[in-house]
Amino acid sequence: MSQFYWNEPSKGYAMSAEEFAAGTCQRPGPQPCPPSQPGCGCNPAPPPMPPTGCDCGGAIPGCPDGGCGQGPEYCQQMICCCRPAPGPNPQPPQVEEGCCCKQSFRAALSLLCDERISSLLDFDIAAFLTGTYAAGTVLTPITPPEEGAAAPAAVVPTVTPADNLGVPTGSFRRFAPCSCDLLDISAELYTAAGAAVGFTAAQVNLCELDAVVIQGAAATAEGDLTAEEVAARNFRCVRTLLAQRLSPVGAPCGQTACSCACDGRDCCCAAGLLSTLAQNNLSRRVSLTAGLLVLHNVQLLGTVGNVLVLANEANNRLYFVCVNSVQFIG
Numbered sequence: 001m002s003q004f005y006w007n008e009p010s011k012g013y014a015m016s017a018e019e020f021a022a023g024t025c026q027r028p029g030p031q032p033c034p035p036s037q038p039g040c041g042c043n044p045a046p047p048p049m050p051p052t053g054c055d056c057g058g059a060i061p062g063c064p065d066g067g068c069g070q071g072p073e074y075c076q077q078m079i080c081c082c083r084p085a086p087g088p089n090p091q092p093p094q095v096e097e098g099c100c101c102k103q104s105f106r107a108a109l110s111l112l113c114d115e116r117i118s119s120l121l122d123f124d125i126a127a128f129l130t131g132t133y134a135a136g137t138v139l140t141p142i143t144p145p146e147e148g149a150a151a152p153a154a155v156v157p158t159v160t161p162a163d164n165l166g167v168p169t170g171s172f173r174r175f176a177p178c179s180c181d182l183l184d185i186s187a188e189l190y191t192a193a194g195a196a197v198g199f200t201a202a203q204v205n206l207c208e209l210d211a212v213v214i215q216g217a218a219a220t221a222e223g224d225l226t227a228e229e230v231a232a233r234n235f236r237c238v239r240t241l242l243a244q245r246l247s248p249v250g251a252p253c254g255q256t257a258c259s260c261a262c263d264g265r266d267c268c269c270a271a272g273l274l275s276t277l278a279q280n281n282l283s284r285r286v287s288l289t290a291g292l293l294v295l296h297n298v299q300l301l302g303t304v305g306n307v308l309v310l311a312n313e314a315n316n317r318l319y320f321v322c323v324n325s326v327q328f329i330g
Contacts (some may be wrong), residue, residue, distance in 0.1 A: 038201030084114055096252070101322035102181060102206040108320050109175075109183075109212065120234045121318070125215035127168040128185055128201070130208045131291045131325070135201045136170020136187030137213070140196045142296055161312040163319075164294040170201075179205055192292055199224050210291030210325040216316030235316040239301060242318075246302025246309055270306045270323045277308070277329065286310065287330030290321045296330070 108210050112118050127137035170187025182203045189197040216238060219230035277286055277300060284300045286308075298319065301309045309327075310319040 014239075058208070078280075093149045099208040099324050100322060101209070101306045104129050104307040105183075105206050105209060105212070105320065105322070106175065106180070108304035108309060109243060110306040111245050112214075114241065117238055120217055120238050122215050122217040123172045125168045126170045126172040126185070126187070127165060127213040127214070127294050128170060128172075128183075128187060128204050128209060129211045129291055131210060133193065133197070134165075134190045134192070134292055135185065135204065138166040138190050139164050139192060139292060140166050142294060159297045161298045161314045162296045163213075163298070163312060163317070165213060165291075168213055168317075172212070172214065176203060183209075183212075203327045208321055212320040213293075214318045214320075216318070231316055235311075235313060238318070239299070239311050239313075242309060242311075243301045246304060248302060273323050273326055273329075274303060274308075288321075289328045290325040291327075293319070293321065295321075297318060 091146075112121065121156075128135040129137075129238045139232045142164050169183055173184040173186060176182035176184050182205060185201060185204055187200045187201050189199060191197065216231060216235040219227050220228045221232055222230050225233070277288075285297050286300045287296045295310065295312075301311055303309065303323070306323045308319075308321045308323055310321060311317070312319070
């Protein structure tokens with residue numbers, strides 16, 4: 001299903017939760033760890049008992065599957081470096097920053113450390129967009145509806161979510177281990193006009209990043225469900241699990257939020273943009289542009305700091321978008 005390798009080139013098999021934790025969440029110095037969670041900077045010789053407050057294993061009793069059809073094995077919480085297990089209702093990360101979405105991107109993407117989420121995504125089908133370049137995809141125009149194809153007046157037409165991206169071909173490998181400013185990637189670089197730059201990008205500057213796109217993993221048929229239906233079910237599970245961890249956007253329903261904190265020197269009104277995206281938007285459907293990215297009628301799941309998390313169920317894609325890069329809202 002999911003084949004992602006955040007620490008080394010592709011090996012051709014799906015990474016286990018233990019391998020993921022061992023490579024992605026390194027900490028300096030040896031850390032004690034029970035036998036069920038080796039690696040991750042831990043001491044290979046396990047102590048007789050785990051340290052106080054360290055739960056590196058054990059399913060959470062009564063863990064619901066959110067209606068996504070996953071078995072009890074997916075109730076296992078993935079613990080990075082023997083940190084205490086999160087509660088059953090984790091709180092969204094609290095991030096405050098200015099125009100650069102660096103901290104927010106790191107906090108938002110770190111939500112994918114949850115093995116229940118990461119196992120249903122394909123990190124070898126990803127794209128990265130800045131204001132001038134697209135890494136891992138070629139931009140394509142969104143095809144408008146055909147003339148004369150309007151639905152009858154009594155029928156409310158449905159608009160299929162869409163983006164202006166070709167098939168993503170990049171890989172999201174890991175957070176750069178020695179820098180808070182970079183992501184390690186592997187993606188062919190293209191201009192806005194679709195011309196190949198001529199080299200493969202190995203890293204991307206988080207402060208220049210407008211958006212990260214990650215594809216849901218392919219699936220195999222299960223019983224009466226086709227492979228496409230299983231993939232769609234799995235993506236619904238990803239959306240549910242992420243929405244539980246994200247902050248709601250804007251003010252509570254029916255309330256107004258008109259504050260725009262600009263200091264006169266550098267206007268980065270993320271709060272105003274976030275409120276605009278949520279006010280009177282009960283459907284949570286959003287159309288926007290952010291740098292080179294164009295999104296049409298996608299679902300807004302929530303936010304982490306200044307990063308929007310959006311989903312496109314038509315092609316099982318997730319988008320992490322810096323709100324300060326948003327230029328137009330439909």
